[in-house]
Amino acid sequence: MGPQSTEVETPRLAAAKIGNDVGLLLAKLHATGSLLNNKALADYGLRERSFSVLTLACSGLEPTQRELADFLSLDPSQVVSLVDDLEHRGLVKRAQGKQDRRAKIIVSTAEGRRIHNKARAALEVCEQTQLEGLSEDENLQLRALLKKALWG
Amino acid sequence: MGPQSTEVETPRLAAAKIGNDVGLLLAKLHATGSLLNNKALADYGLRERSFSVLTLACSGLEPTQRELADFLSLDPSQVVSLVDDLEHRGLVKRAQGKQDRRAKIIVSTAEGRRIHNKARAALEVCEQTQLEGLSEDENLQLRALLKKALWG
DNA sequence: AAACAATCGTTGACTTTTTCAATGATCCGT
DNA sequence: ACGGATCATTGAAAAAGTCAACGATTGTTT
Numbered sequence: 030m031g032p033q034s035t036e037v038e039t040p041r042l043a044a045a046k047i048g049n050d051v052g053l054l055l056a057k058l059h060a061t062g063s064l065l066n067n068k069a070l071a072d073y074g075l076r077e078r079s080f081s082v083l084t085l086a087c088s089g090l091e092p093t094q095r096e097l098a099d100f101l102s103l104d105p106s107q108v109v110s111l112v113d114d115l116e117h118r119g120l121v122k123r124a125q126g127k128q129d130r131r132a133k134i135i136v137s138t139a140e141g142r143r144i145h146n147k148a149r150a151a152l153e154v155c156e157q158t159q160l161e162g163l164s165e166d167e168n169l170q171l172r173a174l175l176k177k178a179l180w181g
Numbered sequence: 182m183g184p185q186s187t188e189v190e191t192p193r194l195a196a197a198k199i200g201n202d203v204g205l206l207l208a209k210l211h212a213t214g215s216l217l218n219n220k221a222l223a224d225y226g227l228r229e230r231s232f233s234v235l236t237l238a239c240s241g242l243e244p245t246q247r248e249l250a251d252f253l254s255l256d257p258s259q260v261v262s263l264v265d266d267l268e269h270r271g272l273v274k275r276a277q278g279k280q281d282r283r284a285k286i287i288v289s290t291a292e293g294r295r296i297h298n299k300a301r302a303a304l305e306v307c308e309q310t311q312l313e314g315l316s317e318d319e320n321l322q323l324r325a326l327l328k329k330a331l332w333g
Numbered sequence: 334a335a336a337c338a339a340t341c342g343t344t345g346a347c348t349t350t351t352t353c354a355a356t357g358a359t360c361c362g363t
Numbered sequence: 364a365c366g367g368a369t370c371a372t373t374g375a376a377a378a379a380g381t382c383a384a385c386g387a388t389t390g391t392t393t
Contacts, residue, residue, distance in 0.1 A: 095341060
């Protein structure tokens with residue numbers, strides 16, 4: 030997305046009223062974060078989204094593709110592509126739904142969990158870099174507020 | 182973006198560790214917010230991005246297109262499209278840069294400010310809807326934390 | 334039990350968005 | 364004045380998003 034500036038500028042435009050617009054703040058932080066995250070995940074052949082899918086596949090929650098689509102705010106067809114990719118690389122596999130035979134449950138392979146652990150460690154470093162302007166308390170506060178805004 | 186669920190579900194998948202991933206939380210809140218914002222702005226022929234450009238044009242800060250691109254995390258060519266659109270509709274105009282004649286300064290027209298005021302009011306309602314799970318204090322806290330994370 | 338509508342994953346077409354290199358004009362340092 | 368850098372702009376290529384249709388399966392209605 031956009032330009033590749035890794036620099037941390039304090040643009041004079043932040044003074045504008047729009048600097049308080051939640052939508053813009055989210056967009057900006059999300060944009061810069063994605064850049065860093067994808068760069069960090071590239072070493073493992075992953076991107077933010079495939080990492081999310083892999084994480085949920087490793088979670089033991091046995092998500093269906095529909096649940097993945099809902100939770101990740103994706104179109105079902107996008108989930109197909111993501112799972113296809115991970116499955117071809119032997120990181121996850123599709124299992125038949127238990128109550129519903131239409132649904133496919135996505136579960137991780139041993140190799141998938143191996144890769145996931147490494148990638149997760151890299152991502153944590155990455156997050157800390159992005160939020161280095163925040164104290165440990167503020168970091169936790171931010172997470173809590175985002176979660177509360179999303180699902181009470 | 183993704184599916185059109187306006188419903189506020191509390192998916193069981195939020196239980197996964199990934200429910201604490203800042204990147205995902207930002208992506209999700211940004212996704213649902215964009216949907217609402219764009220819907221609210223549609224009445225004025227605007228979207229999140231053209232609204233941002235219009236806001237900065239109305240700010241009196243006289244931003245150049247390059248500054249807009251940097252601040253909004255967009256490619257310069259995308260700014261060209263956005264400004265083209267707003268200019269054709271008479272909401273902003275391009276003025277010559279003062280020190281730098283290569284640069285174009287984007288300023289609002291009277292009509293642009295008129296539209297902007299209406300759109301901004303609509304957006305505020307929208308934001309309040311999205312963050313209704315948060316108290317007034319928490320709302321302010323969230324903004325402050327996002328700003329601090331972005332530029333100290 | 335048979336018919337019906339709804340849902341799941343999948344595919345493919347279509348549109349929008351993003352990315353990137355090239356260009357003329359202008360600026361800056363030497 | 365020269366050379367390299369930056370600005371806005373264009374256009375093409377790549378990626379991402381949207382959407383309707385399909386077979387298989389489920390739940391619901393009659």
